[in-house]
Amino acid sequence: MRHLHDLLGHQAGLTPDAPAVEAADGRYTYRELRLAAEAVASLLVRRGAKEGDRVLLHGAGSGALAAAVYGCSRAGLVGVPMHPGIRPAQLAHIVQDCTPALALVDPALSDLHQDSGVPVLPLTMPVGPVPGPRLPEPGADPARPAALIYTSGSTGAPKAVVSPHAPMLFAVRAIAERLGYRADDTVFCPLPFSFDYGLYQLLLSTFAGARLVLPSAVDSGPRLLAALTGSAATVLPLVPTMAAALVRLIDRAGAPPPGLRLVTSTGAAFSEPLTDALLGALPGTRLALMYGLTECKRVSVLTPEERAHRPGSVGRPLSGTQVLVVDPEGAEVRPGDEGEIIVRGPHLMAGYWLSEELTAARFARRPDGTAELRTGDFGWMDREGFLYVRGRTDDIYKQNGFRVGAIEVECAALAVPGVTEAAVLPPSGDRPACLFLVTGRTRAEFLRDLNDRLEQYKVPPMVSILPELPVTAHGKTDRGRLAELAGGHR
Known part of the structure; x- marks a missing residue:
């Protein structure tokens, strides 16, 4: 073909x-x-x-x-x-x-x-x-x-x-x-x-x-569970915000859609609490977690059979794909050490339309002429070749003189009972880091439990509870809208 x-x-x-x-x-x-x-x-x-x-x-x-x-x-x-x-x-x-x-x-x-x-x-x-x-x-x-x-x-x-x-x-x-x-x-x-x-x-x-x-827009939202059941769906691709909504719909209905055998997810980090909640709501359904970027489509897949033994991993690289983790000088690091994730393989796209400078910055050329993608994400690989993504390089920020990862803070927040969604905005200008939550608990109750899971110096100075997190047209957390909200919560 x-x-x-x-x-x-x-x-x-x-x-x-x-x-x-x-x-x-x-x-x-x-x-x-x-x-x-x-x-x-x-x-x-x-x-x-x-x-x-x-x-x-x-x-x-x-x-x-x-x-x-x-x-x-x-x-x-x-x-x-x-x-x-x-x-x-x-x-x-x-x-x-x-x-x-x-x-x-x-x-x-x-x-x-x-x-x-x-x-x-x-x-x-x-x-x-x-x-x-x-x-x-x-x-x-x-x-x-x-x-x-x-x-x-x-x-x-x-x-x-x-x-x-x-x-x-x-x-x-x-x-x-x-x-x-x-x-x-x-x-x-x-x-x-x-x-x-x-x-x-x-x-x-x-x-x-x-x-x-x-499905229609309505069937992708409030009627998602009914539409899934009516279609006799066996496979459901979604993003974490959709997964959280589906868990709530199933909880209200009291019954999952029959016949759903596989759920896949990519586009954003899928927390362990959300994973447990989704699989609890969909007994017998398998969950495949994936990591990828538009620039190469997909990097790795964690199959359902692998997930039990590799919590937090995004899986092994696809066949024909090479993934490296490198230090700031471009040298490959040892298994277990963190660095930037680099991808090589036939699925690398051709760069950015009419943007030679941006293409050159992300799609580097090796001495043999082949391309590699600088993902801008950082993480590590274990000795068996399973990849773990910690976040984007621009998600690392300084707070109280220490380096803090936004993904780490989000994962700690999601581990607090009663928290269904969480998103961190790194500091910008005079605004400090801000943590947005969806939870039925009070701010004081949340912070008390968060302190058991996260060092105090990593807790964002601003914590705001919302009815729901704003999302983009593609179902990802709308961080631009969160920045606007953070400006109004100073």
Whole structure:
């Protein structure tokens, strides 16, 4: 396989009548999804898109969006998935940054694109093949981009990770080897395709021949438990904030969804208390914890069988992946010693779109010409090759003259009974470090128990209790919003 759409073509040849995607716009077999992708590709080419052009893909999870992902690949175009709730300023930045030739947009969102200057086509499921000669297969250059994946932009304007076909396909195969999605699985994906974790659920499901369910926004939130049960889901990818919400929903309902065999998580640290709570709420369900970055998709997976013996680990590196832990001079440290995490392998993406300086800073070139990714995360590896992530290099801060890790403080807070969520903001300017909590306990009660788990000099001077932590469109903790709240709590 050379292209993303080869995943679909191969599976449609094997199981043409098997269910592929189910969403609000309908249910589609693998044969129907392949025909729709061909129709999308023909439409884009007829509207003037040329190989290598960027195409915005803007809409909620749907069969039409899945067809558009594969259709862009089939036409040799670069798909740019966007969150359905993107703000006008972010849209304007992306349009200026990647200069798309066309935009496939859900009709309900078309007003947002009126002033973008980009020709808009409706993101709807084609009703039949587009007449005309069959499109030639796109060029087979493995370095040709398949997608631009924009990061959340929590620390500035969103930047696009250039994601070629070859690294994406390698990542699909390596992740599938470790997770073991099956043809009889129903993968319930509440994550948007603008989040690469969500996009890869489409690719992994296609690779396995599984059925992918793309729920509505309501079914991804308050009705998550009911939607899971109704879909007969067997696999659920989520992030920690979603896991905490699911635990609360199950506790209220008094019964878990039947048939759920596997939960996966990435995107943020999954604390041991949350792990215990989720597995307690989902008896018989297996949990695979993963570590990765958009710049290389996935680094490691901790399988359910390994978790009992490696608490706190994010698992072993994927097959074909090399992970090193290095000191500030770039020398590899001994097992057990902390340092920055470096990743090498065929799944490294091609850098950042139109940003040579940033690419050079993160994607270093070795003497033999191969690339390695400086993750910006720090941690350590044990002698058996299991990786432990302690946090980002910019999450380390000084307090009372001592070095403190935000992740360490969060984990200690989450270990206090009654605390369901915790997030630390390192100090900034005149503002000291701040710890935000979701708990039914009082601040005094919490601090009393925290002092039994964390040295006093590491306890943040500011502790604030919230009804819930704010989250980004991708379900991660919104640290920009927390910074605003911290400014109001001085």
